[in-house]
Amino acid sequence: MGLRTFIESWPVYRQLTGDDPLGRGSASYSRTTKTLVPRTVTAEKVVKSICPYCAVGCGQNVYVQDGQVTQVEGDPDSPVSRGRLCPKGAATKQLVTGSGRQTRVLYRRPHGTDWEELDLDTAMDVIADRVLESRRAGWQDEVDGARTNRTLGFAHLGGATLDNEENYLIKKLFTAMGAVQIENQARI
Amino acid sequence: MAKAFLGSPVLRVGLDEALRGDTDPATLSGHADHPPRMGFFTDTSVCIGCKACEVACKEWNAIPEDGLTLTGMSYDNSVGLGADTWRHVAFIEQRKPLAGQVAGVHHEPTGQLVGSGTPPEQATVTPTTPAGDGGEPGDLRWLMSSDVCKHCTHAACLDVCPTGSLVRTEFGTVIVQEDVCNGCGYCIPACPYGVIDQREGDGRAWKCTLCYDRLSVGAEPACAKACPTDSIQFGVLDELRERADRRVRQLHEEGLPDARLYGHDPDDGVGGDGAFFLLLDAPEVYGLPPDPVVSTRDLPDMWKHVGLAALSLAGMVVGALFGRRS
């Protein structure tokens, strides 16, 4: 910072030389105040989204900077919500970026007293084995003489904040594997 | 060091002038070609108490969580405005009818009702107002109101701020500049509404900025944008005042004679608020001072002395620096 710049940035100098002799406004603006730009403007992209909480289906705009969500607010274009959000919708950024999220796979072995770490690929492979084993153990070709072609060995309970596409794959895969105990929050 | 040094020599003089009559605070604060004065009109008659304003404000301004304590004050667990709560929704349960509303409840008459200021641990029930008045057995209304910094026309916090951290923006709003504030705390007792507050572990003063950064690009403040029922309305203050006048007349016609505007009068003790309210009962019921007066009304003489001293000091410094250069 040069001396002149330094002096010119000094509020009292601006106060004495500018339109704000009382020093109540522009003369007292700090560098931050003068250069303030909201992060909704500097975001590198704005992604169209929908609130994940209740079924009102409010439109959301998700602002992204450097691969991080920096702001989530209502989408004024939505005919349902007109840009508004409730406290939960307004807390979406904290939901998706907050420290409350668990981001690593955890494993509890039978009779174990605490969590252990497990890598995702191993977990997927072990889970596939477990499903196939339970499927086999609970298989029923028929019940009371009628063909059932199913397993009662494993079950699924899903929340209702899943996407349609996710529900579709749940139903498609587990039905093909013979599971019938496929349920979700819609009943709960 | 630089912050304190740069911040300190601001001269707050001429308050007498600024305090008289209807004023244009932005012009008085050196914003020559400024936009119209912007503000909030919070119409509490349509507030649903959802607290979206509180959360939207916190998300936008990255305000810390403010304590995880159940208060017992109806559904209000934020308690009041502070360094870490810039929008606060008050909940008031009253044994009073809301014009035309059938509340449907039926309670035994009781003298045990306690007022809204009663500490919950001493209250036998959720504090209701008015205290003592048992009301009719079927009377009940639940008032909700989102409070915020009033952005006073005559802002005492700004008057007393020795660092120039508190400033009047071109929108006529009052903001704290976090890179300037040195945590002296003078502003805290100065506020007639008890709004501005020091943050624990930080020391600096914080309050609503009316989302100054958003305003600068034509966006509305986060709370107003989120508000599901448009209880919080943001706009040109003059237009908001007209809208509020119409709304209060409408409510009077609908049989709500207690409906009133608060902070809307430029002749009140703070020269009118940039953020004003439509209330359904007396301000005290909502925890608002009935007749707020800018606390610096009697201060200017004192501050003139301080100011002049500072001015001469500053002048010497400036003169010395520039004199040498020229």
Add this chain to the structure above:
Amino acid sequence: MPGLGTSFGRGGATTYQQDLQNSDCIVIEGSNMAECHPVGFQWVMEAKARGATVIHVDPRYTRTSALADIHVPLRAGTDIAFLGGIINHVLQNEAYFREYLVTYTNAPDVLREDYQDTEDLDGVFSGLDREGRSYTPSSWQYEGAQVQAASGQRDQQYSERLSRHSRGETTGSGGPVGGEPKPQRDETLQHPRCVFQVLTRHYARYTPEMVEQVCGIPRDLFLRVCQELEENSGRDRTSEFVYAVGWTQHTVGVQYIRAAAVLQLLLGNVGRPGGGIMALRGHASIQGSTDIPTLFNLLPGYLPMPYAHADEDLDAFVEGERADKGYWTEMRAYTVSLLKAWYGPAATPENDFCFGHLPRLTGSHSNYETIHAQLDGVCKGYFLMGENPVVGNANATLQRLGMANLDWLVVRDFSLVESATWWKESPEIESGELRTEDIGTEVFFLPAAAHTEKDGSFTNTQRMLQWHHQAVEPPGDARSDLWFLFHLGRIVREKLAGSLNPRDRAVLDLTWDYPTKGALAEPEAEAVLAEINGFDGEGRPLASYEQLEDDGSTACGCWIYCGVYADGVNQADRRKPAEEQDWIANEWGWAWPANRRILYNRASADPDGKPWSERKALVWWDDESASWTGHDIPDFDRHVSPWHRPPEDATGAEALSGVDPFVMQSDGKGWLFVPAGLTDGPLPTHYEPQDSPFDNLLYGQQRNPVRQLMPPREHNRYHPSGSAPGADVFPFALTTYRLTEHHTAGGMSRWVPYLSELQPEMFCEVSPELARLRGLEHMGWATVVTARGAIEARVLVTDRMTPMTVQGRTLHQVGLPYHWGGNGLVRGDAANELTHQSLDPNVHIMETKALSCDIRPGRRPRGAARNELVREYRVRAGITEKTGTEI
């Protein structure tokens, strides 16, 4: 939602949220809309600003009540008595919309002679099998005809078929009408056996005095509601009902919604602007998760899952299910197209399109049966995806004990919810009932991606699909459920590759070649959507379900969503700003069916096709173009004129006449009386909740005789009710609910500081009178006890809870939000420690909105002493495994 499905033809909200602004009177009942759907509530406020009357009927005075014109407190669990009272008032005062009623509903249809009503049988209908606890509904039919159930819920007939164990029933109670005479209609409504007269007799005892005694609603207040509804219905005005789980979570929940449907049909409010029934659902895609169901008894698009029958093939399945009139006649095309979507080239006409691949049902396999299958050691593995049943589902103890009996458990969520950690910390660990070291369950916690980290569609509460785009990559090991399912399927298929075991054929035949993207190999959600939409033999996207064929030439993963990817364009991602559209806004997202926003909107016009009034115009017949036109997309064949009458032998959609607005119903009419499709009766009837402090004043029959009870277990005992000995041990009514500041079982709010600080602790709400009676102190602690559990909560004493007078005595109600559990930033006992498992027989939803309880001052005992307290209550109330299980 069979309450809506059987009444109107589709199991979804008949209207959409923005249309609330057009209403003249809005009754919010079984919903706390301002708190649970605040942003949707803006449309109620719009209506109010335009002069509409807003009525909130709820046991508690809530934030919704605070903004309503009228709050009607009612005893939890008595809504049918209240709605039945209004129905009776409308009938007695001839306040119904006669022309609408006569033309658009089944009011004139004449019933069989052997139908017996609750009037004749003291609270039950003809056909009750007391041993089997089920109805044989054949006597509920129209004279000379049999009708098919509506969409949305058709599984009951299979249950019936199953329960009767006969083989000739493939055209059973809801069998096709083929060849049989049409129901006799008496449009004078005078025939003693016509639906209108039966309805009138059925509700005659639901008098204002009875409503007062049963519901605790003062007579004047009740009559005020009747007056508001009647004055705000008719040609020029419309009223709308809004409900949520306050209506569904009961042992007679479906009939709650049916009662509103009957009333709305009587008043002529369905299919019209500002009318209808708005179902408010609590999760972003809960409508979607029944449309594309992760439900045991449904296939996508409300096609029924097949039940086990000897030799049943695709033809027999379809024949047993489809209706001969209306759009369900194309069921074979929908089913074959689904099988083609799943099994691709493997599905051929020769192999019945792999229909045999589908597993078969033998009864209910709802989540509650699954818990018992876990307890019995049958079900050994469990996937929980975004679900926290030990907080959110009835009887938390049984939920945990079931999981403690598993071999393995996979939990996919954002945070370590209680359902992932019960083996470390839970009431059973605390009491010593379970020991961590003894629990053999292997637990996998897999972090889930958020909606900002994946593409996909949600179907909101108004049947509208909206696309959300991925904004960022998920952190760490977090993955979308789409990723998890796709890769699990891929690995399973690799492990089964080459298997000759017939049971593995279905897995290996699956079409499972979705393209993936990025470093994480995330499947393309849009490719899945394209499959859901469907395509023809050349792979071209279909535009409408009317293009679906039953010969295998089309594939479609969910027929009601056909059109969402029309022209290869993601229609769910349409985002034309609201300001650039009219109020219908049908260029935003995509709604099923066929992007129609107000269903059955043919009924917005009179029989001649003219709007009932200018004020309420929506769609109408345009003579010039000889077609239906208007603001919304007509929910009707555009070219069928109002005067069209089909030939006697017409089938399918062609059998519908120009005055049949309910196009999915086999007769095109709105059903006041439901002759088929519901397990617990053709007309809504008041029964007391499973646990109730009161006797049923209306009938000798105390509870829904066919409610679904779980097998007896010590942790799921029911209470004595009414005048039964021991009922006074649990003298208060209890209801559970949500708060604005939290989300359901808390997985998406109790770990979020900005939400947690707003409602930081479990509490209960009681009136000052109850506080005095039981010595409860504001902000002190209370212990709430049922035969299932005991929980503690901080006490909020508030005037918003009102005592009421029911059957001559004072009733107090206790309110319990159910968001909290032992984990997260803010904690508390879960209300569902107290609830029991007894279910609505149609939809297997548990009764958590109305039960009985005791409340006492102070904190609950710790450890084993807590169980001891509950046991002591059970002993004092004389509870055995038989208690409350009487039919």
